[in-house]
Amino acid sequence: MRFEDVLRNWSGAALALLGVIATLWLAATGKLTLYVHPRYTLLTVIMAVLTLLVLVLMAAVGRSPAADEGRDHDHVTRVSAFGRLLIWSNGAVLACAALALLVIPPATLSATARQNRELVTSGQVLDSTNVVDLVGADPAAFSVKDWAALLSQGGPEAVLGKQVDLSGYVLDRGRDDVFFIARLAVSCCAVDAQPIGVPVYRPGWRDQIEPGAWIRIEGAFVTNPSRDSQESVAIGVDSLANIEEPDQPYVF
Amino acid sequence: MTERLVDAQPTSHRAERGAASVFSLRRALLALVVVATLFAIRVTAPREIALTDAVQDFITLSISVLIESLPFVMLGIGLSVVVQLWVPQWVLLRMLPRTPVLRRAALSLLGVLLPVCECGNVPLARGLVVRGIAVPDAITFLLAAPILNPITIVVTYQAFGFSDGILFWRVFGGFLIANLVGWLFSRHGRPEDLLTPRFQDSCKVHSHAHEQDKGVQALRMCGAEMNAMLPALVVGCAVAGFIQVAVSRDLLLTLGQSPVWSVLALMGLAFVIAICSTVDAFFVLSLGSLFTPGAVVAFLVFGPMIDIKMLALMRTTFTASTLVLLTAVVALLTAVLGLAVNLAV
Numbered sequence: 001m002r003f004e005d006v007l008r009n010w011s012g013a014a015l016a017l018l019g020v021i022a023t024l025w026l027a028a029t030g031k032l033t034l035y036v037h038p039r040y041t042l043l044t045v046i047m048a049v050l051t052l053l054v055l056v057l058m059a060a061v062g063r064s065p066a067a068d069e070g071r072d073h074d075h076v077t078r079v080s081a082f083g084r085l086l087i088w089s090n091g092a093v094l095a096c097a098a099l100a101l102l103v104i105p106p107a108t109l110s111a112t113a114r115q116n117r118e119l120v121t122s123g124q125v126l127d128s129t130n131v132v133d134l135v136g137a138d139p140a141a142f143s144v145k146d147w148a149a150l151l152s153q154g155g156p157e158a159v160l161g162k163q164v165d166l167s168g169y170v171l172d173r174g175r176d177d178v179f180f181i182a183r184l185a186v187s188c189c190a191v192d193a194q195p196i197g198v199p200v201y202r203p204g205w206r207d208q209i210e211p212g213a214w215i216r217i218e219g220a221f222v223t224n225p226s227r228d229s230q231e232s233v234a235i236g237v238d239s240l241a242n243i244e245e246p247d248q249p250y251v252f
Numbered sequence: 253m254t255e256r257l258v259d260a261q262p263t264s265h266r267a268e269r270g271a272a273s274v275f276s277l278r279r280a281l282l283a284l285v286v287v288a289t290l291f292a293i294r295v296t297a298p299r300e301i302a303l304t305d306a307v308q309d310f311i312t313l314s315i316s317v318l319i320e321s322l323p324f325v326m327l328g329i330g331l332s333v334v335v336q337l338w339v340p341q342w343v344l345l346r347m348l349p350r351t352p353v354l355r356r357a358a359l360s361l362l363g364v365l366l367p368v369c370e371c372g373n374v375p376l377a378r379g380l381v382v383r384g385i386a387v388p389d390a391i392t393f394l395l396a397a398p399i400l401n402p403i404t405i406v407v408t409y410q411a412f413g414f415s416d417g418i419l420f421w422r423v424f425g426g427f428l429i430a431n432l433v434g435w436l437f438s439r440h441g442r443p444e445d446l447l448t449p450r451f452q453d454s455c456k457v458h459s460h461a462h463e464q465d466k467g468v469q470a471l472r473m474c475g476a477e478m479n480a481m482l483p484a485l486v487v488g489c490a491v492a493g494f495i496q497v498a499v500s501r502d503l504l505l506t507l508g509q510s511p512v513w514s515v516l517a518l519m520g521l522a523f524v525i526a527i528c529s530t531v532d533a534f535f536v537l538s539l540g541s542l543f544t545p546g547a548v549v550a551f552l553v554f555g556p557m558i559d560i561k562m563l564a565l566m567r568t569t570f571t572a573s574t575l576v577l578l579t580a581v582v583a584l585l586t587a588v589l590g591l592a593v594n595l596a597v
Contacts, residue, residue, distance in 0.1 A: 009475075012478030017290065019319070021290050025294045036320050040323075051326050052287070059279050061276075102294045103297045113309045188528065189320040
């Protein structure tokens, strides 16, 4: 069987196989949620297993004999130049997909992407968080999203004076005494990730930390002393440290 | 012409009878060896490869769209094969009303029974055309099904409730546009010319496919559908990932306030972002109250019908000029709908 024929007959199956292997490997290593929202994990894994099963059966059954006969006789010479181009471009797609899905290590969105997106200040992502559950819960366990939701739904009174212990990245909103500690919130897949964050009051922060860097902050919400900032409350910092990017940088 | 027939043909007149003679244990084992080898490559691949931010983000975003949509495409391929092999043609043709307008209306409600989102609908629509559904009717189904779909409707309700009529106009407006576009394409003198020659040929082959073991036939049809769909899907995902990196989203978002520009801006966003109809409501809501209700409706109607990934998938079936026309008409009607909602609210 010629390579070109294999490519023509099996490029779809090969792409499916690459997708399946990448999916199952990501799921096994717990990294699937770097790409899709956890609610899709089950469906994605079930479909991947089913697809794998179908692919193995497809291989066992092979192509139809007619296709083989056509190939053996005058078929090869009659494939048009355009047809061959199409076959080889499928080959190129296959090679790129193999590189991206099998070789390139999984990654989170870069600091550039994290800075370029607009901060979420309202809307469903924040409104859907059940604030009632947060009231009375241990604030030390709150995520950036929990605090942002509490702030958005309950107003400044809901958070003033509360102690925080947060990890997130530095989101530069163009002010010198206030930055945001943020995380990307994923509602479907990484494509729609958007920053959610709470303001941090820290004059001269640019001298200490880089925008985009991962940090851990301990402190408490105070009335925002900054004059050129719109936020009425902000975190007053007790301690601030650079940290490694967490294994799960997103919030859902 | 004949080589194309052979090319797209999953079954054969001279095929061996029954599954037993076709099934080869040796090939199955070979396949398992390939699977194991690829797994081994994935596991032993380097832990870190230094790439620039833009390249890395392009790859991350493309893979994320691919992994998100792959299960739905596979589901669609599976349903398409089931429709082609196990749903008798007369059931489809008899159950549907004879009047074209009513038939298209009925087909656009098919999404209620088959909750697959838009990428899964392309293989399914192909299956319907092979099974004898007219091309304009299939177009109506393709446009309407992702919106008139229980999951989409529930999620849109969760996101917006009944505020500003967004839910109503998404569902009703989507239905209206899909049927209007189907009617428009039914005016075409030779609807089969809307299809790519390659797909036309595979329709002809299917229409006189011979009796054979249906399991074997189904597997070969899956293979043929994968060959048609998956390269297009991968290219579509790559383009979507590339545009995400290359086009500043803020530019679109800053247009959000004006009643006219916001509609066009969110349609542009829907086109480039290419996310599933079942979750796009969550996404657009998370953009905040930046946008006018008409713009949100336009996003929610246009996105499921037309986006980069969908165009790549539909190109497997429809000619380029059909898709240009389809995109233009749908964009125009959606813009009108969005502007009308903005005027009314």
